[in-house]
Amino acid sequence: MSDLRLTAEEQALLAGAEGPGVKRAMEIVVALARIYGAADLAPVVHAQIAGVSYKNVGDAGVEFLNRWADEGAQVRVPTTLNPMGMERGKWQAWGIQPGFASPQLSVIDAFEKMGVTPTLSCTPYLFQQYKPQRGDALAWAESSAVAFANSVIGARSNREGGPSAIAAAIVGRTARYGYLLDDHRRANWIVEVRCPVKSVADFGALSYSVGKAVGNGVPWFADLAHWLPPLPSDLTQGGLAGDRLKTLGAGLAAYGAVALFHIAGVTPEARDLGESLIRPPAQRLVIDSLDAAYRVMDADPDLRVIDLVTVGCPHASLTEIAEVAEYLAGKTLATRLWVTTGEITRQAAAELGYVRIIEAAGGEVVADTCAVVAPMRMLDVRTMATNAGKMACYAPMHSGVKMRFGDLAACLDAAVTGEWRGDRVTRDA
Ligand code: F3S
Numbered sequence: 232m233s234d235l236r237l238t239a240e241e242q243a244l245l246a247g248a249e250g251p252g253v254k255r256a257m258e259i260v261v262a263l264a265r266i267y268g269a270a271d272l273a274p275v276v277h278a279q280i281a282g283v284s285y286k287n288v289g290d291a292g293v294e295f296l297n298r299w300a301d302e303g304a305q306v307r308v309p310t311t312l313n314p315m316g317m318e319r320g321k322w323q324a325w326g327i328q329p330g331f332a333s334p335q336l337s338v339i340d341a342f343e344k345m346g347v348t349p350t351l352s353c354t355p356y357l358f359q360q361y362k363p364q365r366g367d368a369l370a371w372a373e374s375s376a377v378a379f380a381n382s383v384i385g386a387r388s389n390r391e392g393g394p395s396a397i398a399a400a401i402v403g404r405t406a407r408y409g410y411l412l413d414d415h416r417r418a419n420w421i422v423e424v425r426c427p428v429k430s431v432a433d434f435g436a437l438s439y440s441v442g443k444a445v446g447n448g449v450p451w452f453a454d455l456a457h458w459l460p461p462l463p464s465d466l467t468q469g470g471l472a473g474d475r476l477k478t479l480g481a482g483l484a485a486y487g488a489v490a491l492f493h494i495a496g497v498t499p500e501a502r503d504l505g506e507s508l509i510r511p512p513a514q515r516l517v518i519d520s521l522d523a524a525y526r527v528m529d530a531d532p533d534l535r536v537i538d539l540v541t542v543g544c545p546h547a548s549l550t551e552i553a554e555v556a557e558y559l560a561g562k563t564l565a566t567r568l569w570v571t572t573g574e575i576t577r578q579a580a581a582e583l584g585y586v587r588i589i590e591a592a593g594g595e596v597v598a599d600t601c602a603v604v605a606p607m608r609m610l611d612v613r614t615m616a617t618n619a620g621k622m623a624c625y626a627p628m629h630s631g632v633k634m635r636f637g638d639l640a641a642c643l644d645a646a647v648t649g650e651w652r653g654d655r656v657t658r659d660a
Pocket of ligand 1: 571602
């Protein structure tokens with residue numbers, strides 16, 4: 232049992248001064264603080280809630296959220312939502328059954344009743360109005376976003392669970408432990424990469440090899456700067472480096488349980504503190520080749536016919552959408568293509584004309600959802616291709632699809648031809 236210090240206000244919330252919904256939230260935050268031995272609670276500036284799709288939360292989740300909302304609980308910090316199981320304006324056209332859509336909409340209603348903003352995206356850091364600053368304490372439950380915020384921005388978040396992120400949003404605080412503390416932000420693995428890492432797919436493959444080895448450790452990439460252009464000062468656009476680090480963090484969090492990584496000379500804490508961030512004796516990992524990772528992630532090597540090509544996991548940035556539009560200009564697709572993104576980014580992409588080009592080719596820029604949290608069987612999708620490491624990991628597990636994994640060029644070639652020819656157009660082409 233820890234000596235948890237609570238302020239008078241926190242004790243009042245715990246005693247029910249603001250009603251049963253807030254009391255329930257405070258009980259969750261305090262229970263976690265005691266489990267993890269926190270000395271006190273930290274104010275958070277933003278919460279990101281995961282577990283939004285009806286596919287994941289089921290009827291029990293719908294009932295739990297509605298009960299909490301009915302108790303009058305309101306978030307007291309800006310709070311945003313992960314993707315749900317369908318796009319708001321398109322689910323009827325997609326053929327999503329009311330038996331899925333109705334409880335899904337009930338989940339969103341419950342969150343809105345609590346004051347949550349339904350951004351329905353896993354990349355809150357791409358949105359100007361929500362992007363965190365270095366040093367901010369966050370309560371984020373989306374593991375890919377936690378890895379990005381901690382590592383690339385230098386904000387501070389643990390991997391919150393669905394209910395604990397809601398609870399933190401309602402009381403505006405989280406337990407101060409783990410990655411909120413300096414000492415837990417030091418690296419315990421040194422990773423040397425001795426092979427080319429030239430694309431988003433390569434960074435996904437690297438995330439597989441490193442994530443499997445380090446588990447929930449904190450890797451220090453000693454020499455990855457060579458494969459990264461300088462980080463843009465405005466990360467909300469994505470940019471080549473931002474997109475690569477987005478996929479790296481997502482894959483490290485999916486294949487391992489990494490919440491923080493450092494890259495010598497690149498990420499903010501590594502730039503400021505240098506090798507003093509490494510806690511001796513750190514373990515060492517050398518990556519000589521990505522071939523073994525590609526063999527596992529490109530899980531169905533005999534698969535040729537692709538039902539759906541999906542790009543944008545985590546949700547696509549403006550630069551990724553621009554890249555797809557540039558490739559597809561004047562072409563016609565032979566199979567379905569989803570470029571999944573947040574509605575905020577889609578609107579920006581529409582203003583720049585990218586959405587029109589992708590739609591003219593026959594593709595869709597899809598908001599609010601992704602091919603992991605949408606009911607893909609209901610949409611008749613059984614085979615998929617992607618350039619995203621996390622999607623290659625999760626879609627076969629959560630959506631029961633067969634998967635091809637390769638470069639963006641290989642994926643878009645499959646969208647145009649309807650057939651995977653990745654061995655001819657992939658990374659060493
Ligand atoms: Fe986001 Fe879906 Fe990937 S929630 S991180 S696009 S699995």
